[in-house]
Amino acid sequence: GDSVTQMEGPVTLSEEAFLTINCTYTATGYPSLFWYVQYPGEGLQLLLKATKADDKGSNKGFEATYRKETTSFHLEKGSVQVSDSAVYFCALSDQRGYGGSQGNLIFGKGTKLSVKP
Amino acid sequence: EPEVTQTPSHQVTQMGQEVILRCVPISNHLYFYWYRQILGQKVEFLVSFYNNEISEKSEIFDDQFSVERPDGSNFTLKIRSTKLEDSAMYFCASSTSGGRNSPLHFGNGTRLTVT
Numbered sequence: 007g008d009s010v011t012q013m014e015g016p017v018t019l020s021e022e023a024f025l026t027i028n029c030t031y032t033a034t035g036y037p038s039l040f041w042y043v044q045y046p047g048e049g050l051q052l053l054l055k056a057t058k059a060d061d062k063g064s065n066k067g068f069e070a071t072y073r074k075e076t077t078s079f080h081l082e083k084g085s086v087q088v089s090d091s092a093v094y095f096c097a098l099s100d101q102r103g104y105g106g107s108q109g110n111l112i113f114g115k116g117t118k119l120s121v122k123p
Numbered sequence: 124e125p126e127v128t129q130t131p132s133h134q135v136t137q138m139g140q141e142v143i144l145r146c147v148p149i150s151n152h153l154y155f156y157w158y159r160q161i162l163g164q165k166v167e168f169l170v171s172f173y174n175n176e177i178s179e180k181s182e183i184f185d186d187q188f189s190v191e192r193p194d195g196s197n198f199t200l201k202i203r204s205t206k207l208e209d210s211a212m213y214f215c216a217s218s219t220s221g222g223r224n225s226p227l228h229f230g231n232g233t234r235l236t237v238t
Contacts, residue, residue: 040226049127049214050166050229095166110156110179111227113166 008033012096012114019086019121027081027117029070029096037098039063039072039079040111044093053081053094088121125149129215129230136205136237144200144233146215155198156216156227157190159183166214172198173221205237 013028031037041053041063054063059074068083079096096114128147136142148155157169171178172190189201198217202209212234216227 042229047231049129049231050216050227052226052228055226097166110168110171111158111166112168113158115165 008037008098008100008112010096010098010112010114012094012117014115014117015093016118016120019119021088021121021123022085023121025081025083025086025090025119027094027096027119029079029081029114031077031079031096031098033077033098033100035100037100039070040097040099041068041070041079041081042095042097042113044095044116046092050095086119086121088123091119091121093118127215127217127228127230129213129233131233132231133234134236136235138207138237139204142202142205142235144202144213144215144235146198146200146230147196148198148215148217149228150196152217152219152228154178154218154221154225155190155192156218157200158214158216158229159211160214160232161208161211169200171221178221202235205235207237210235210237 010031038057040055042050043053044050054065056063056072059072062071070079070081093116095116097111099111130145155172158166160166168181170180170184170190187203191199212232214232215230218225218227
């Protein structure tokens with residue numbers, strides 16, 4: 007079945023360092039891909055998304071490009087801040103369901119990022 | 124910005140007891156979901172709900188689980204007889220449509236502890 011694999015954490019960086027969190031997926035169809043972020047004590051928030059191959063999602067300085075040839079959707083940021091400390095989840099949504107919801111998400115395990123000043 | 128709200132934030136219950144987790148989705152959303160995250164593990168899909176009926180459910184969502192939209196605003200998850208392995212963070216989510224491009228808006232979660 008469909009699945010998402012992301013790099014194990016935790017990841018610890020100094021402020022202004024470059025961030026990459028790897029994410030690869032397996033899917034039978036043509037999924038949409040998402041990155042969600044969970045700040046301490048809060049719920050999951052959509053960070054960015056891409057709906058087809060070669061699309062680039064971006065938000066708050068984060069970027070990820072939908073690479074069909076490598077089935078990847080790696081998250082990058084050029085210069086992290088302490089406020090970026092959170093858990094980051096890669097997820098996919100594929101066509102499924104029985105005439106109803108087709109927006110069910112399959113998540114990776116999450117990668118905890120800690121940014122030190 | 125409108126948000127999904129969940130209550131309580133933390134629920135402790137004894138094994139075998141019934142528990143109801145409550146959620147108020149965003150008011151103009153039509154699709155509702157429950158996910159759970161066992162500590163240290165993946166966020167897992169439980170169930171989706173549309174037009175007052177279950178659209179899809181996972182293998183986890185067995186006969187012990189049920190969902191209901193008792194009025195125009197609340198969306199509840201009931202676990203009839205809790206087990207130790209039901210201890211997890213439960214997230215409610217809603218979306219405007221069921222399309223795969225429609226982002227889900229999540230609540231802050233209810234941490235359920237079964238003792």
